[in-house]
Amino acid sequence: MKIIGILIMALAVLIAVVPIFYNCQHDGKALTLANGMKVPMKCFWTAMAAIATAVPLFGIGLLQMFSRQKETRRALGALGGVLGVMAIALPTVLIGACMHPDASCNLVMKPALIFMGILTLGLGVASMALPQKLAGQPA
Amino acid sequence: MTLVRLTLRNLAGNAFRSWTVFLCALVVAGLTLSATLILRGAESSLRLALKRLGADIVVVPQGAEAKVETALLMGTPATAWMPAGNVGKLATTPGVAVASPQLYLASLSNASCCSASEMFVVALDPANDFTITPWLKQRLGSDLRLGEVVGGARVFTPPGERYIKLYGYHLTLKGNLEPTGTGLDQTMFLTFETAQAVAKGSKTLAEKPLTIPADSVSAILVNVRPEADPRLVARRIKQDLAGVSAIPSLDLFQTFRRQMSGVLRAVIALMGITWALAVGFIALVFSMAANERRREIGVLRALGAPRTYVFQSLLAEAAILALGGGGVGLCLSLLAIYLFRNLLVVSLGIPFLLPSVPSLLLVVSGGLAVALTTVTLAALIPVYRISCQEPALAMRE
Numbered sequence: 001m002k003i004i005g006i007l008i009m010a011l012a013v014l015i016a017v018v019p020i021f022y023n024c025q026h027d028g029k030a031l032t033l034a035n036g037m038k039v040p041m042k043c044f045w046t047a048m049a050a051i052a053t054a055v056p057l058f059g060i061g062l063l064q065m066f067s068r069q070k071e072t073r074r075a076l077g078a079l080g081g082v083l084g085v086m087a088i089a090l091p092t093v094l095i096g097a098c099m100h101p102d103a104s105c106n107l108v109m110k111p112a113l114i115f116m117g118i119l120t121l122g123l124g125v126a127s128m129a130l131p132q133k134l135a136g137q138p139a
Numbered sequence: 140m141t142l143v144r145l146t147l148r149n150l151a152g153n154a155f156r157s158w159t160v161f162l163c164a165l166v167v168a169g170l171t172l173s174a175t176l177i178l179r180g181a182e183s184s185l186r187l188a189l190k191r192l193g194a195d196i197v198v199v200p201q202g203a204e205a206k207v208e209t210a211l212l213m214g215t216p217a218t219a220w221m222p223a224g225n226v227g228k229l230a231t232t233p234g235v236a237v238a239s240p241q242l243y244l245a246s247l248s249n250a251s252c253c254s255a256s257e258m259f260v261v262a263l264d265p266a267n268d269f270t271i272t273p274w275l276k277q278r279l280g281s282d283l284r285l286g287e288v289v290g291g292a293r294v295f296t297p298p299g300e301r302y303i304k305l306y307g308y309h310l311t312l313k314g315n316l317e318p319t320g321t322g323l324d325q326t327m328f329l330t331f332e333t334a335q336a337v338a339k340g341s342k343t344l345a346e347k348p349l350t351i352p353a354d355s356v357s358a359i360l361v362n363v364r365p366e367a368d369p370r371l372v373a374r375r376i377k378q379d380l381a382g383v384s385a386i387p388s389l390d391l392f393q394t395f396r397r398q399m400s401g402v403l404r405a406v407i408a409l410m411g412i413t414w415a416l417a418v419g420f421i422a423l424v425f426s427m428a429a430n431e432r433r434r435e436i437g438v439l440r441a442l443g444a445p446r447t448y449v450f451q452s453l454l455a456e457a458a459i460l461a462l463g464g465g466g467v468g469l470c471l472s473l474l475a476i477y478l479f480r481n482l483l484v485v486s487l488g489i490p491f492l493l494p495s496v497p498s499l500l501l502v503v504s505g506g507l508a509v510a511l512t513t514v515t516l517a518a519l520i521p522v523y524r525i526s527c528q529e530p531a532l533a534m535r536e
Contacts (some may be wrong), residue, residue: 003158052153101293107485118474 081124086137087117164464214322216245241457320492465510
């Protein structure tokens with residue numbers, strides 16, 4: 001039972017998948033430039049960056065499952081926590097989401113990334129703080 | 140070894156049991172908090188919306204009641220028309236103190252001449268309006284002038300622009316109202332004069348002109364005299380004026396209230412089932428743990444630990460797991476409801492407003508108490524039985 005590793009991998013999958021289906025580009029909306037060219041809105045780039053965050057997070061979850069040493073588990077937990085913070089920062093600080101409050105990126109993608117980022121951060125902290133046995137790791 | 144240390148060691152010693160009880164407490168507390176917050180949030184949002192309307196009676200054209208209620212509740216644009224002459228007739232109805240007409244309009248859908256698509260727009264008569272004008276005078280020190288608007292909490296000027304475009308007409312946002320969690324938050328308020336100017340300008344500026352039928356209004360908000368009964372006045376209005384429906388504010392949003400009471404019953408049933416399942420599951424887990432730990436408890440008793448010490452240590456395990464799981468469950472559901480509150484409003488079709496901090500603390504304490512009671516109650520019988528057994532017998536079996 002390597003709960004934390006499995007949960008981190010599940011969150012990584014959600015962080016990658018949810019934004020793909022809940023951005024304005026997916027809803028068929030795009031910005032039209034003065035020359036008539038259509039470009040994706042910024043929530044699309046947030047979704048792409050979320051995939052880039054999710055891939056290493058999945059790897060961390062996988063390594064977390066098989067790590068035997070306390071130090072390794074702690075280091076992986078810290079890295080996972082940092083990636084959780086990144087997932088929160090993508091739609092809030094780094095790239096952002098669209099202005100319209102009822103757009104799907106604001107209704108689903110942004111809150112979902114913040115929620116999953118906080119969960120990832122919490123799991124990272126838990127894997128550093130929990131006793132070996134409670135974290136489901138071999139002693 | 141102290142009681143706390145023994146308890147913590149026991150918790151760490153059996154990860155499966157600890158996580159199971161922790162998750163049960165998490166689900167029970169999280170579900171209780173979510174259900175309470177959503178239902179209370181919807182109720183307080185309705186109350187605020189009624190307070191914001193400030194009318195004792197809403198008079199609408201007959202047959203348009205549901206449309207107008209949905210517009211006020213969810214911000215879905217509605218148009219309904221009745222003769223403007225009704226305002227004068229209403230003002231002379233016995234018991235009526237003020238009658239304030241309103242026009243219900245909507246911005247165009249996905250048109251470049253409108254900043255917001257399908258926005259509900261309410262035009263008021265500043266001479267006798269008692270909903271927004273008093274607030275405006277208090278907040279801004281003046282009435283709305285031509286080309287000025289006030290928005291609900293979620294109405295904003297598009298970034299990088301100075302005006303809100305409505306049918307190509309440039310409007311200045313003078314301020315925003317406090318959030319109510321209802322459609323009023325997405326509604327824009329302007330004066331009759333501005334509405335007529337927008338309609339006039341729309342013929343040349345907009346993709347499609349705005350039509351306001353001559354001598355027509357959409358709804359009339361009525362305030363009754365202090366000594367008058369709103370229901371009786373509403374009945375009299377229905378008798379005196381043909382083709383209108385007078386809804387006392389206490390009866391407003393009845394369809395929604397009925398829908399909410401249906402949801403409430405379903406939620407209570409769901410919570411009851413979850414609670415019973417959680418109690419049963421935790422009792423089973425503790426019974427298994429009690430059987431598994433017979434010898435261990437027997438040795439503890441043989442070493443001189445009194446019965447109460449064993450009882451307390453096992454109950455402390457249950458309480459720590461309940462408080463930990465309950466606390467995490469409460470935090471997660473609070474966070475999820477806060478983050479996804481707009482999605483809740485859109486997908487469930489209910490108004491929603493987060494409660495104030497003191498009432499939130501009360502609900503959170505209630506959720507924690509439910510988790511603690513559930514786990515302690517479920518663990519009580521197995522814990523009592525194991526702490527009562529004879530040490531010699533327990534070690535031999």
